[in-house]
Amino acid sequence: xxxxxxxxxxxxxxxxxxxxxxxxxxxxxxxxxxxxxxxxxxxxxxxxxxxxxxxxxxxxxxxxxxxxxxxxxxxxxxxxxxxxxxxxxxxxxxxxxxxxxxxxxxxxxxxxxxxxxxxxxxxxxxxxxxxxxxxxxxxxxxxxxxxxxxxxxxxxxxxxxxxxxxxxxxxxxxxxxxxxxxxxxxxxxxxxxxxxxxxxxxxxxxxxxxxxxxxxxxxxxxxxxxxxxxxxxxxxxxxxxxxxxxxxxxxxxxxxxxxxxxxxxxxxxxxxxxxxxxxxx
Numbered sequence: 001x002x003x004x005x006x007x008x009x010x011x012x013x014x015x016x017x018x019x020x021x022x023x024x025x026x027x028x029x030x031x032x033x034x035x036x037x038x039x040x041x042x043x044x045x046x047x048x049x050x051x052x053x054x055x056x057x058x059x060x061x062x063x064x065x066x067x068x069x070x071x072x073x074x075x076x077x078x079x080x081x082x083x084x085x086x087x088x089x090x091x092x093x094x095x096x097x098x099x100x101x102x103x104x105x106x107x108x109x110x111x112x113x114x115x116x117x118x119x120x121x122x123x124x125x126x127x128x129x130x131x132x133x134x135x136x137x138x139x140x141x142x143x144x145x146x147x148x149x150x151x152x153x154x155x156x157x158x159x160x161x162x163x164x165x166x167x168x169x170x171x172x173x174x175x176x177x178x179x180x181x182x183x184x185x186x187x188x189x190x191x192x193x194x195x196x197x198x199x200x201x202x203x204x205x206x207x208x209x210x211x212x213x214x215x216x217x218x219x220x221x222x223x224x225x226x227x228x229x230x231x232x233x234x235x236x237x238x239x240x241x242x243x244x245x246x247x248x249x250x251x252x253x254x255x256x257x258x259x260x261x262x263x264x265x266x267x268x269x270x271x272x273x274x275x276x277x278x279x280x281x
Contacts, residue, residue, distance in 0.1 A: 003065045004038035004058050005273050006096075008051060008080060010072070017231025018047050021071070024229070024261040031266055037273075038063065044083055055087045059094060067276040069099035069269060071228060073108065073179075074164070074172040076101060097279045099272035102228070104179045106186075107268050111259045112224055113187035116160065119222050119256035153252070155190040158220040159213035163206055163237050165227065166198030173202050176226060192218055199236050206240035210253065220252040227258040228265070234258055 005028065009021050025041035032039055038061065042054030058066060070080045076098070088094050102108060162183060164176035177196045184194035193216060197209030204212070206223065213221045225237050238255050245253040259265060 002035060002037040002277065003067055003097075004040060004063050005032065005099075005269075006051075006054060006058065006066050006068045007039070007041040007269070008068055008070045008083070009041060009043045009047070010045070014231035014235075017229050017233075020229040020231070020261050024071075024265070027261060027263075027266050028269060031270060032273075044079055051083055052087060052090070055091065055094070059091050064091075064093045065095045065097075067099055067273050068096045069272055069276070070101065072101055073103035073226060073228060074101060074167065074175050075169065077167065077169060077172070097276045099269075099276045102265070102268050102272065103226075104175070104182055105268050107264050108259065109179070109183055109187055111262070111264055112162075112183055112226070115256040115259065116188065116222060116224050119224070119254050120158075153220045156192055157218060158222065159192045159216065159218035160184075160188055160194045161197050161206065161209040161213060161221060161223045162194055163197045163199060163209070163223060163225050163227075165233060166201035168201060173198065179226060192216060199233055199240075206237055207244040210241065210244045210248075210251070214248060214251050218251070220254070223253065223255040225256065225258050229260065230258050 007021075007025055007028065021041065025039060029039040038058065040054045040058055042049050042051035044051055055066075068080075068084055070076050072080075081098075084096055088096070160183075162176070162180045164173070164179075167173055176198070180194045180196040184191070188194050193213065195209045195212050197204050197206045199206070210221055210223075223237060223241050225234055227233055227237075234257075241253055241255050245251065
């Protein structure tokens with residue numbers, strides 16, 4: 001039997017995040033069931049099941065080695081190894097290997113491109129339908145009705161703002177800038193630019209990214225969250241974009257959805273799991 005896969009979430013009190021994380025764990029469980037690999041998920045904080053409960057459950061089933069994969073797009077923060085070290089103290093027979101972070105895998109960039117294209121394709125739809133939830137995966141955040149904006153805007157007049165979470169780790173923030181450049185050159189080369197912004201902790205924030213696009217002459221900006229699942233973090237991205245748009249009615253601002261629970265993301269996770277298994281004697 002293969003070692004189990006433990007997906008580690010940061011944790012959120014937001015029901016939308018917890019629900020999508022839970023659906024993704026179930027997706028992985030179904031995908032790996034035929035290979036005999038158990039799949040579990042746990043949070044570091046603010047949500048259940050907690051990481052400690054998930055590890056205890058796996059140990060109770062007789063698993064003493066596992067692959068721990070942080071559900072993160074950036075490099076692993078100190079909290080992840082610290083949490084696993086604590087679990088090893090609680091369970092002295094426990095051994096584990098880490099899976100690599102999910103980004104910037106080429107398939108993750110492709111998923112970002114799909115979210116960008118979905119948002120771009122919505123530009124001709126009536127704004128009332130978008131706000132009414134006709135496409136719940138998309139949300140318009142422009143301050144004016146769509147008819148008050150130019151009917152047609154060329155891709156070269158449209159900018160993209162890629163928004164990461166933000167970290168106290170300078171290397172993690174630099175990685176988001178790297179992703180922005182990779183994304184521009186591989187999937188968004190027709191657009192004016194791809195700027196980088198962060199939800200919190202470090203500048204520039206979403207308003208700063210939008211302001212740079214406006215000063216570069218963009219007529220339309222599409223905000224693309226570099227986030228895995230919906231929840232409070234995504235709501236903050238939308239709120240910041242909406243607040244900025246209210247003060248700049250001449251700029252058409254749209255916001256795409258997160259990467260979300262999907263088969264392609266599951267493919268990336270399974271590959272990370274298989275890579276980590278190569279380290280298991």
